[in-house]
Amino acid sequence: MTVPDTLLTMRGLAIEGRSERGTTQIVTGIDLNLKRGEVLGLIGESGAGKSTLGLAAMGYTRDGCRITAGSIVFDGIELTTAGDEARRRLRGSRIAYVAQSAAAAFNPAMRLIDQSVEIAVQHGVMNNAEAAAAAIALYRRMQLPSPEEIGFRYPHQVSGGQLQRAMTAMAMVARPDLIVFDEPTTALDVTTQIEVLAAIRDAVEAIGTSAIYISHDLALVAQMADRIMVLRHGRLVEEADTRTMMASPRQAYTKSLWAVRTFRGSRKPEMAAGTTPLLRVERLTAAYDETPVLQDVSLDLHRGRTVAVVGESGSGKSTLARVITGLLPPRQGSVAFEGKTLAGSYRGRSPEELRRVQMIVQMPDTALNPRQRVRDAIGRPLKFYLGLTGEARERRMRELLTEIELDPDQYVDRYPAELSGGQKQRVCIARALAAEPALLICDEITSALDQLVAEEMLKLLDRLQRERGLTYLFITHDLATVRAIADEVVVMKDGRIVEAGPRDRMFAPPHHPYTDLLLSSVPEMDPDWLDRLLDQRKAQAPS
Amino acid sequence: MSPLASMIVKRIGLGFVTLAVVSAVVFFAVYLLPGDLAEEILGQAATPETVANIRRELGLDRPPIERYVDWITGLLSGDFGRSLANGRPIAELAGMRLVNTLYLAGFAAAVSIPLSLTLGIVAALYREKLIDRSINVAALTAISLPEFFIAYILIFALTVKAGWLPSLATVSADTPLGERMFRSILPVLTLTLAVAAHVMRLTRAAIVNLLASPYIEMARLKGLKPWRVILRHALPNALAPIINVVVLNLAYLIVGVVVVEVVFAYPGLGQLMVDSVGKRDVPVVQATCLFFASTYIMLNLVADVATIAADPRLLHRR
Helix, strand or coil, X not given: CCCCCEEEEEEEEEXXXXXXXXXXXXXXXXXXXXXCCCEEEEECCCCCCHHHHHHHCCCCCCCCEEEEEEEEEECCEEHHHCCHHHHHHHECCCEEEECCCHHHHCCCCCCHHHHHHHHHHHCCCCCHHHHHHHHHHHHHHCCCCCHHHHCCCCHHHCCHHHHHHHHHHHHHCCCCCEEEEECCCCCCCHHHHHHHHHHHHHHHHHHCCEEEEEECCHHHHHHHCCEEEEEECCEEEEEEEHHHHHHCCCCHHHHHHHHCCCCCCCCCCCCCCCCCCCEEEEEEEEEECCEEEEEEEEEEECCCCEEEEECCCCCCHHHHHHHHCCCCCCCEEEEEECCEXXXXXXXXXXXXXXXXXXXXXXXXXXXXXXXXXXXXXXXXXXXXXXXXXXXXXXXXXXXXXXXXXCCHHHHCCCCHHXXXXXXXXXXXXXXXXXXXXXXXXXXXXXXXXXXXXXXXXXXXXXXXHHHHCCEEEEEECCHHHHHHHCCEEEEEECCEEEEEEEHHHHCCCCCCHHHHHHHHCCCCCCCCHHXXXXXXXXXXXXX | XXXXXXXXXXXXXXXXXXXHHHHHHHHHHHHHCCCCHHHHHHHHHCCHXXXXXXXXXXXXXXXXXXXXXXXHHHHHCCCCCECCCCCCEHHHHHHHHHHHHHHHHHHHHHHHHHHHHHHHHHHHHCCCCHHHHHHHHHHHHHHHCCHHHHHHHHHHHHHHHCCCCCXXXXXXXXXXXXXXXXXXXXXXXXXXXXXXXHHHHHHHHHHHHHCCCHHHHHHHHCCCCHHHHHHHHHHHHHHHHHHHHHHHHHHHHHHCCHHHHHHCCCCCHHHHHHHHHHCCCHHHHXXXXXXXXXXXXXXXXXXXXXXXXXXXXXXXXX
């Protein structure tokens, strides 16, 4: 029943993963059809099985996973029974892969051009010179700067956005029939993401390949795919043509994905004029060795309010947090807390000063000691800052867990490995709250989380702020997060503040040109958004 | 100066500082021995005249710093002093021995390093398979047995029982190369067994550690052959630890051959040192000690520089 123009068919595919804690079903009963030249979008949260499914299209399963049922037919070849050698021959040459983080997926010890020609040469499709010429032509198509020379660089000498484009070029050199894109822009800044997205789309159209485009971001998939499949817990939730699905999602889960980013934090009363700010940062300049990372940065934080610091990677926003907490002493300028100037280094600050400013970081996985139970993580600051022991500490610990919406009976004795990403971040919040701080610095704390989980986190923070009168310095690159919770917004670029003001003013025109670039780069839930934006930018560009 | 060059210059400078410290330790340690050194050296034969002679010979009547400076300036101009035992210049005494030791170490390295690297790579390629397990078991057995024990087992099996090889590796300056190689097969075999396990296991571990990295998965998804994934993608990134373990073992081959030289009566520098300790021939002990120490320092310097040079992130700056 294979239609002639069908390239890939999956029937009743089931994939099982095995770990010390037993087996789990990663993919269950998936049917999939992909026509030649078609782009299929796979979306879902982490753990939905979309990467596993993408790799299965190459007849590949990660260590510890295996296909337990079903069939995968690629161009008439049954991949589940084809044998290692037959599958290896298909990989790269006929089905290629573009990984999420090009920075990690390129071999650090090989030049880009050597990695780019490898597929074509090793599979005997082209000789070295032909493959190099093809690679350079694709570098040019992907709009990489100086396409003739860039291949002679090592991966660490090229920026993240350029690497992602080079990886797409690498996938295309041998002219595969199918390319699997696994979250190719997730690791990039919003402004870079657009360029890469546009370059990928043009190249896919130009060489007429089929593609599977995997992402957790629906708005992105909508720009790329002809058809979308929504996955959850390894099962298909819904499948439809992109425009149909965008216009009228049928399933409740799909609708909930649509509805994210609609949360708005509680409104706060206007500030009384003349109050002393809780934290005043004045004319900070900081550097790592000789590289300046902050220049002349000033800002005020008022009690009970949220200031969001926005910017792309390298803008200096995390460094600002490091200077405020005293991890990186500034070269010039000062940080004053409740009107009192703090020592530049945390070593010179009193325990009381340290207690009042707490920080939560992006990766809860690395911020929690894997050998410490939740009890130890939260109990330590209770003892260290507040001197609580025994019964009193136990009681406080349970209160804190209840406050961050984790059942104490169930979670207090767990290790980090027994918690989900969102739960780990909640424990990190509880650990910060244990010190009873006045100011919480949140550095990209929702970036590593799925959108639905991230939104829960924002709701929690909003409630805690209302109940405890906390002040937040919220560092993020995500404008949707800013819109949700910020009272004031500070936009940073290259270590300087380019624009600052109340949220509503920042989101209403006229913007500073950089703010405008950031705002317009946020993908919208509209399949025509990218086309419109590119047209707009082309029209504005000085000719 | 490029950052790489300045880093190398810095390491070399550090190497010289270490060498200076070691030379002082080697020189003065001898004088820390309890009692009068001259009497200790002479033991039963100590008479007032002989003691006075030795004291003059060693310069014990002069301040220690002056003696140290003399010793160092002598060394720098190629004068290693004279042996107390027979009065011959140490340079002449140790010269042939040094050549012998370097030859034995070089021969052993030429066999053991390529062999163990190959075994390590093969074990990584077929990890968890029978061939990997066999290599591991053999390597572990070899490393668990003391060298002299291995040496005696080899002598028993290959000399006493089979009668293929000579048990003594006595060579002299005019032994022809072929004969010399034949006689040193047993010591080389012993050293190879002692060293190979270490290098092989570390090579395997360094490669296997990388197999979970995204760029190795990428190499597999490019449909490359398994050996190419290992050799072209994993090995170059595992070089730093491998270089270090190889150099460490080279140093061991030069410095640590003492036991093997003694067992096979091989006229190397290690045996000279052991003999000299027995004869309380202090200047010879000092000179050989310093030579072994500088070998160690130099080889570690080479390892440092090679490790830096093997990392493209350091070699090719942004």
